[in-house]
Amino acid sequence: MAREDNRQASTGLRRVADLLTVVAALAIVAMIAAFALVAHYGDIDRAYISRADSVRVQSQKIAKNALEAANGKTDAFAELGSGRDALQANIDDLVEGVDKVGLPPTAQASDEASAALGKVVRVWRQMREEVNAILDRREMVVRANVVAERFRVLLPQIQESAADLADGLAGGGGSARQAALAAELNTVAERIGRNLSGMVRGGFGNTGAARRLEDASDRFGRIIDGLSQGSEALGVSPVTGENARSAVSAIASDFEEVRSSVDELLSQSPELFRVRDAADGIYTLSEQVLATGQQLTGAYRDLSGSRWVQPWMPYALGALALIVLIVRGAVAWQIGRQAVARAEAQRARVDEANQRNQQAILNLLDEIEDLKEGDLTIEASVGEEITGAIADAFNDATDALRRLVTTINDTSVQVSTAAQQTQATAMHLAEASDHQAHQITSASAAINQMAVSVDQVSQNAEESAQVAQQSVELATRGAETVKRTIEQMDSTREQIQETSKRIKRLGESSQEIGNIVELINDIADQTNILALNASIQAAMAGESGRGFAVVADEVQRLAERSGNATKQIEALVKTIQTDTNEAVISMEQSTAGVVAGARQAEEAGAALREIENVSEQLAGLIQSISEASRQQAHAAANVSDTMNVIQEITSQTSAGTNETATSIGNLADLANELRESVAGFKLPEEKRTQ
Numbered sequence: 001m002a003r004e005d006n007r008q009a010s011t012g013l014r015r016v017a018d019l020l021t022v023v024a025a026l027a028i029v030a031m032i033a034a035f036a037l038v039a040h041y042g043d044i045d046r047a048y049i050s051r052a053d054s055v056r057v058q059s060q061k062i063a064k065n066a067l068e069a070a071n072g073k074t075d076a077f078a079e080l081g082s083g084r085d086a087l088q089a090n091i092d093d094l095v096e097g098v099d100k101v102g103l104p105p106t107a108q109a110s111d112e113a114s115a116a117l118g119k120v121v122r123v124w125r126q127m128r129e130e131v132n133a134i135l136d137r138r139e140m141v142v143r144a145n146v147v148a149e150r151f152r153v154l155l156p157q158i159q160e161s162a163a164d165l166a167d168g169l170a171g172g173g174g175s176a177r178q179a180a181l182a183a184e185l186n187t188v189a190e191r192i193g194r195n196l197s198g199m200v201r202g203g204f205g206n207t208g209a210a211r212r213l214e215d216a217s218d219r220f221g222r223i224i225d226g227l228s229q230g231s232e233a234l235g236v237s238p239v240t241g242e243n244a245r246s247a248v249s250a251i252a253s254d255f256e257e258v259r260s261s262v263d264e265l266l267s268q269s270p271e272l273f274r275v276r277d278a279a280d281g282i283y284t285l286s287e288q289v290l291a292t293g294q295q296l297t298g299a300y301r302d303l304s305g306s307r308w309v310q311p312w313m314p315y316a317l318g319a320l321a322l323i324v325l326i327v328r329g330a331v332a333w334q335i336g337r338q339a340v341a342r343a344e345a346q347r348a349r350v351d352e353a354n355q356r357n358q359q360a361i362l363n364l365l366d367e368i369e370d371l372k373e374g375d376l377t378i379e380a381s382v383g384e385e386i387t388g389a390i391a392d393a394f395n396d397a398t399d400a401l402r403r404l405v406t407t408i409n410d411t412s413v414q415v416s417t418a419a420q421q422t423q424a425t426a427m428h429l430a431e432a433s434d435h436q437a438h439q440i441t442s443a444s445a446a447i448n449q450m451a452v453s454v455d456q457v458s459q460n461a462e463e464s465a466q467v468a469q470q471s472v473e474l475a476t477r478g479a480e481t482v483k484r485t486i487e488q489m490d491s492t493r494e495q496i497q498e499t500s501k502r503i504k505r506l507g508e509s510s511q512e513i514g515n516i517v518e519l520i521n522d523i524a525d526q527t528n529i530l531a532l533n534a535s536i537q538a539a540m541a542g543e544s545g546r547g548f549a550v551v552a553d554e555v556q557r558l559a560e561r562s563g564n565a566t567k568q569i570e571a572l573v574k575t576i577q578t579d580t581n582e583a584v585i586s587m588e589q590s591t592a593g594v595v596a597g598a599r600q601a602e603e604a605g606a607a608l609r610e611i612e613n614v615s616e617q618l619a620g621l622i623q624s625i626s627e628a629s630r631q632q633a634h635a636a637a638n639v640s641d642t643m644n645v646i647q648e649i650t651s652q653t654s655a656g657t658n659e660t661a662t663s664i665g666n667l668a669d670l671a672n673e674l675r676e677s678v679a680g681f682k683l684p685e686e687k688r689t690q
Contacts (some may be wrong), residue, residue, distance in 0.1 A: 012309035013335045020328040028321045044350050046111070047103045048300040051090040055120060056293035058087035062131060063286035068280035069134050072145025077138045085129045091124060093119075119292040127285040130278040131238050155193045161254070162186040165227075165247040173241045181223050181236055185251065188223065191216040217259065224252045408674060416671040427661050434654050448640050462626045479609050486602055493591055500587035503580050511577065513569070521566040527559035 062083045068076035094117055097105040134141075138511045169179035193211035224236040227248045239245055290631035363381075379395050534555070 013331055013338070014387060017331045024321050024324040024328060028317075030317045044103060044109075044303075047098075047101060048094065048106070048109070048303070049297055050096050052293055052300055053280055054090045055087055055094075055124075056290050056297070058083050058090070059124075059127070059286040059289035059293065062087065062127070063283045066131065066134055066279045066282040069138070069141065070275050072141055074142055077135060079143075082133055084128060084135075087124065088097060088128070091121060091561060092469045095350055108298065111301055113296065113303065116296040116299045120289060120296055123285055123288045123292055130285065134275050134282075135280040141275055150258055151356060152193060154258060155189055158251055159186045159253045160191045160256050162189065165199055165244060165251070168241070168244055168247070169239065173244055174239050177225060177234075177235070177236045178239055179243075181227060181234065185220065185223055188216050188220045192220060197539055210246065211292055221259065222256060224248065224255060228252065362367075412671040412674045416668050420668055421615045432448065464626075479605050483605055487603065493595060496587050496591050500591070503587065506576070518566075518570070520571070523564060524559045524562040526531055530555070530561070550673050 062080060065080040067077045069080050078305060094106050097103050097108075106117045162182055162315065166179050166182035166186070169175070169182050174182075192213060195216060203328045222231065225231060227239050230236065230238040239248055378398070534551075535581070553659065
């Protein structure tokens with residue numbers, strides 16, 4: 001009854017402990033979840049606050065860079081552009097959220113934060129327009145500062161030159177008016193520099209500085225023109241001294257270097273005024289961004305208080321879990337005390353049973369003591385004690401062991417006999433494998449030599465095929481050359497025949513020329529006769545025919561000259577006819593030679609075509625021989641590889657056979673050892689025999 005009450009009390013405590021364990025586990029899980037949610041929302045709040053603070057900081061940097069950019073600082077434009085992009089990126093993150101980091105849009109966070117962000121966005125849009133206005137006029141602002149800087153460099157030089165000019169003119173080199181205007185140049189130049197600096201450094205919105213700069217620039221130009229060319233409006237005549245004119249030219253040159261840039265600057269002054277206004281507007285708007293950004297940061301900081309998960313909740317859940325675990329520990333301590341009491345009672349019962357079992361075991365050990373000597377004939381007594389089952393199992397094991405020893409003896413004898421026979425067979429196979437390996441090695445070497453020879457034949461056949469192919473190509477080219485030669489000879493023959501015809505026509509023409517020459521010769525003879533008759537008639541006429549006699553003499557001399565010329569022409573015509581006849585004969589012989597050469601060339605072409613056909617057939621045969629040789633070489637190589645594989649397999653077989661013989665010898669030894677190992681056991685038959 002008491003034991004049953006203790007068991008029920010223990011069961012109740014275990015149920016309470018299990019319940020407390022579940023409660024503690026739930027509290028711990030809730031604590032971890034609360035910590036995770038608090039950390040998650042904390043990351044979101046920090047991301048919001050970080051971007052809001054970045055907006056405030058970037059707005060101030062933009063205002064600073066805008067002022068520096070308006071004053072012409074080149075690096076400020078790049079920083080202004082990057083600041084604009086960075087601030088826009090932060091605002092986009094706050095408005096649209098960032099999925100990559102789990103940042104939701106501000107509109108999902110709270111209405112207060114969304115309203116504050118809306119104010120910041122509205123102010124930023126105005127501010128961004130002003131920033132873009134400055135960035136769009138970057139080159140203009142930089143140009144204005146370059147002009148101002150250049151004039152600041154030239155100003156001391158202009159003033160020094162103007163002072164020297166005024167001193168020279170006042171010292172007697174010019175009039176008092178010239179000296180006064182030269183001195184005024186110094187003052188006007190200083191005014192130009194001051195107003196230019198006032199526009200660039202003091203604010204582009206200073207319209208008075210722009211107007212004064214324009215007036216001073218015009219005044220300086222009029223004075224220079226008056227001193228160099230004279231001016232009735234200024235009441236001054238041009239300077240005349242060499243030094244004075246050089247000084248005026250130098251001042252004019254220095255001023256002209258920046259005058260066009262100053263005029264350009266003045267023409268663009270409204271745009272430059274817009275840059276300064278934008279910089280001032282950015283400064284004002286940056287203060288608004290700073291203020292609205294502060295409100296936005298405060299709204300983000302208040303997000304944690306509006307959520308259902310508060311930062312103190314994880315710690316409260318942790319304290320609850322700790323309390324539950326402490327109570328669970330107390331219950332476990334009570335359960336342990338009860339378990340210890342039950343264990344003490346159980347141990348007393350176990351000690352009593354152990355004493356009874358120990359005595360039974362000692363009795364069993366006495367009965368089976370002879371087993372250690374290898375006596376398998378003993379049997380243990382089976383009783384009611386705990387050792388009864390052990391004794392029964394021992395008797396079964398002893399009986400099985402007797403059967404095992406008998407089987408081992410019989411098997412070891414059979415294995416020893418079979419191992420000896422198998423070892424002899426394996427040794428014989430090993431010797432045969434070695435002999436086969438030697439034969440395969442010899443055959444493989446012979447096949448390798450044959451493969452090398454066949455490969456050499458294949459290479460020689462390929463070279464012969466290449467030579468035959470070259471012969472075909474040479475024969476083809478020779479045939480083409482002969483064909484072209486025949487065509488050229490035909491053309492030459494036609495040209496020779498044409499030339500022969502022309503030479504014949506030349507001979508015929510020379511014959512006609514000879515006939516004409518004979519006619520001229522006849523005319524000359526008749527003229528000569530007529531001249532003689534005229535001379536006779538003139539002599540008969542006396543003094544009145546003297547002039548006619550002179551004419552007759554001249555006609556006679558001309559007739560003689562004509563006769564001589566016709567004789568020379570006749571000789572030349574005969575020479576031409578002779579040469580023409582010889583040329584015709586030579587042409588006919590050349591034609592016959594060309595015809596004979598063409599015939600021989602045709603015969604050579606036919607022979608070359610025959611050579612080409614034979615060479616092509618020879619190349620085909622050699623190519624077939626080469627292909628067959630390659631196939632034989634490939635087959636020989638495959639056979640050689642196969643023989644090598646067979647040789648390797650034979651070697652492995654020989655080695656395996658030797659190893660098998662060795663293993664079988666070891667197996668016989670192991671069988672003998674096995675038989676000897678069970679020889680110490682005594683079997684019932686052996687005991688009866690003894």
